[in-house]
Amino acid sequence: MLRVEGLQAGYGDSVVLHGIDLTVGAGEVVTLMGRNGMGKTTTISTIFGLLRARAGRVIVGDQDLTNAAPHRIALAGLGLVPEGRQIFPTLDVRENLIATARDGAWSLDRVLALFPRLSERAGHMGNQLSGGEQQMVAIGRALMTNPRLIVLDEATEGLAPLIRDEIWACLAALKAEGEAILIVDKNVDALSHLADRHVVIEKGRVVWTGDNAQLVASDEVKERYLHV
Template sequence: MSLLEAEGLEAFYGGSQALFGASLRIEEGETLALMGRNGMGKTTTIRAVMGLNPPRRGRVSFGGRDLQGLSAPQRARLGLGLVPEGRRCFPNLTVRENLLVAARPEGWSLARVEALFPRLGERREQMAATLSGGEQQMLAIGRALTTGPRLLILDEATEGLAPLVRQDIWTAIRSLKAEGLAILAVDKTLSEILGAADRCVILERGATVFEGPPEAVTPEIQKRWLGL
């Protein structure tokens, strides 16, 4: 039984259909790269999995439990931890307050988050609004970890960040992977995401068109489905 299974998802924004049968699965401890060109349904798939944009058709299960009818907070309590695109830290709270606001007893402690991201420890009492983009991304990941996720979902984990900061984020992701945390990652840095992934799923116009190991994402596949 897979940790997460999403089958045949069809989702809409108003009258416009965005997903046309998207499917993916993630095993315990596995890192899955969700790939595709801009506008192909990656974020919508994540929103469907999280219950933020429930699919009209299809099925999502987590740990063997059907998630139909469960809200996003209920899904989070089951162990789905989302780091959304755009970070969405609470700007008028300190780093420490951001980390504690959603913390759960089974989640990561403040000390453990700061060990993963030492910069957050250095800026513990600093307002989130004053952090750099990379520091805010670290904070968003740390906040998700304090909820104790079984699956960490990263939507554009390094978008818009400087190369050195991207390296820090990917180092942290590889560390989480080594600890056995299951990860679903969306990112535009192809070399990094392929280097971290166990399997890849590619979406095209809201449908799954490829599933396989990173080494199967050949230049031909990249050109056909990723526009590279």
């Protein structure tokens, strides 16, 4: 579904990524973890063509989309829930959701059924929503593109515990339906219950990969790279 090979990128003279490798298969849930400033968001930005790769490849399905325009990445089947949500503040919930909609299984009614809270707030503007409601809109907007893979950058950052639980429940439901998901988040406990595999990066390099059992069993990985 998604294959990233030897990805290098940075800002100006600063190199941030030093050869990132990761894969996400169809129906698979994979995490990208690491402490703040280690290159997670830079990796996502480079995958989506928002930052130019200096080396390496981004392959979606059978297409090499390295440094492709962001709209081509979206058309290839990747949906992004960006860090900070970035919903349209002066559009209401319905308008936010249909702004980038494509034909497919995910419709407005289906998204509102997934997030009943949004159904209740459907006529409210983006800037009238709580952070948790905005995150639900951002997830719903990505689903409305009918992606083959949905990518969440900081899935639950800054959200209240009850809202986090709603987001995790939503992602578990998406996994049960066979949606491929790549998640950036810091909640190791929740991720270990949801994901199939984990990729940990440190200073722009992959330093550890493994499945749930390996992550749970490795106190060294959690303490050294995740500060858990």
